[in-house]
Amino acid sequence: LFQVSAALRAGRVTATELCQRCLSLIKSTGFLNAYISVAEQAALRQAEESEKRYSRGQPLGVLDGIPVAVKDNFNTAGIETTCASNMLKGYISPYNATVVQKLLDQGAVLLGKTNLDEFAMGSGSTDGVFGPVRNPWSYSRQYKEKSAPESRSEDRESNWVITGGSSGGSAAAVSSFTCFAALGSDTGGSTRNPAAHCGVVGLKPTYGLISRHGLIPLVNSMDVPGILTRCVDDAAVVLGSLAGHDPKDSTTIQDNFKPFELPNLTDVSKFTIGVPKEYHAPGLSSEILALWSKAADLFKNAGAKVVEVSLPHTRYSIVCYHVLCTAEVASNMARFDGLEYGHRSDMNESTESMYAATRREGFNDVVRGRILSGNYFLLKQNYENYFVKAQKVRRLIVNDFVKVFGSGVDILLTPTTLSDAVPYMEFIKADNRTRSAQDDILTQAVNMAGLPAINVPTALSERGLPVGLQFIGRSFQEKQLLTVAKWFEKQVQFPMIELEEVKKHDQGIFQHQKSAASS
């Protein structure tokens, strides 16, 4: 981001050019299905305004004129917000989510809304009504090289891999260079999972740091807006512009937040890296296990203290999440009745039958399933046994983390996903809940505890697909977390995606990004 910003200030490129290039790249990568709505006219207008500011020598900041994308579960004034659901198709919000407003106030150019799993429920970005999102790496030279020659001919149509979810559209958008940063949301790993599969940086900030006002809620006690960028420095910049108390969201903390620039760490010997043994979960691919070990060795050889730690309740986090999430979903989805906004059924017999019909027409199976499960766990006869029990288990999980961080560990190092991205055809063989339960295991506990975590792309797998590792930090210690992550990023030198479409559009601007990533 710093590079592009400098280019804009020096006049080597104008905001309008940047915007137009991104828009045309979006069109040529349309087969990825990363975007639900593209706000072409509005974006060009914003770019023009930004250009005027630059010509006066008065840019608003590093983000002025930078094209960004936002996940479609953030409210955006004047742009359709659908949450990839029939329930909100055609819904145009009257206001901007606080984080969207903050980006716009910094001069960022909002290109459009990205695709997701319906209402952010899922771990593949495959269950939205606008169709699944394709991982840009499916079309990369690196992946194609490694696929069997026979499958290469029907490649484009049948062999593509998923992006992971639920912020798959945002991850794909950043990964395919159609924007410089994107917003996602993270409730159980929804930002870090697709970040790992798409080879981008995915940051989940501490719960309470960034406002959730305008983010259509899934689980009020665990949701956070997530940040997806191509490098750790960029994530810090975006974080700096978004964090801080918001009077419209009472779950944001009131402490003063000061945006920071990341130091270029050279000496990691003062850090203690914890490696939780429970994260060696069943189903973890041997490739990722090896990568995880290599990373731990990297830190050890650089002088850091690397210790094995234990988070004994990790394996219950998925079950706990399952109960708490469905319960909160049951409550949060109750607002969709067709009266004030969104889809409304033609059924007019009675209020209740209208609500029932509206909701049956508007929600897909996944959402409906979770609402019903949630209501079951909240029934009077089940409340203590399931909901309250899950809340107690939650405390145990949080205490595990408190204990570990209290014993001198600064950062935890874990894998982000169990394997590299699977082909879509294979992914859909199992249902959403099973998939989520499997894929969220490494990322979910962090949401329970509200801790900050970041996925850093680490290496390419045997199949030529990205694999990332996750760093977990202490609450509100994003600066420390990102500093270590940046050091790690520099050590691993994750390769650039080699996409034909990007090469065609590449004229210097993206060259800046490339050198930023590899420097």
Next chain:
Amino acid sequence: KVAVEVLDHLERLALVDFRDTEGIERLQNAIQFADQLHEVNTDGVEPMDSVLEDRCLYLREDDVTEGNCTKELLKNAREKVEEYFVAPPGNIPLPKLEEQEIVLQGS
């Protein structure tokens, strides 16, 4: 297995239907999955509502700072009359599971 009355009750509470046996099976699986929670010993543990439980909630002065956006809010509603949202008649209970099929088929 979940009793039919409970299923009925759930549909009524959630105002969302199971639609078919697959939906009901999904619920059974979900419950079975959640039963694993009972393996954990939580004696003496307080339930946790939020990770920010040690902090005070932000409260501001009770003054009106925004509003007066009736037109924008009404824009998204399908049925309205003047400044009212229009709903079909209330106080009519949802038909039972068996009758529902007939009613909803018409929608």
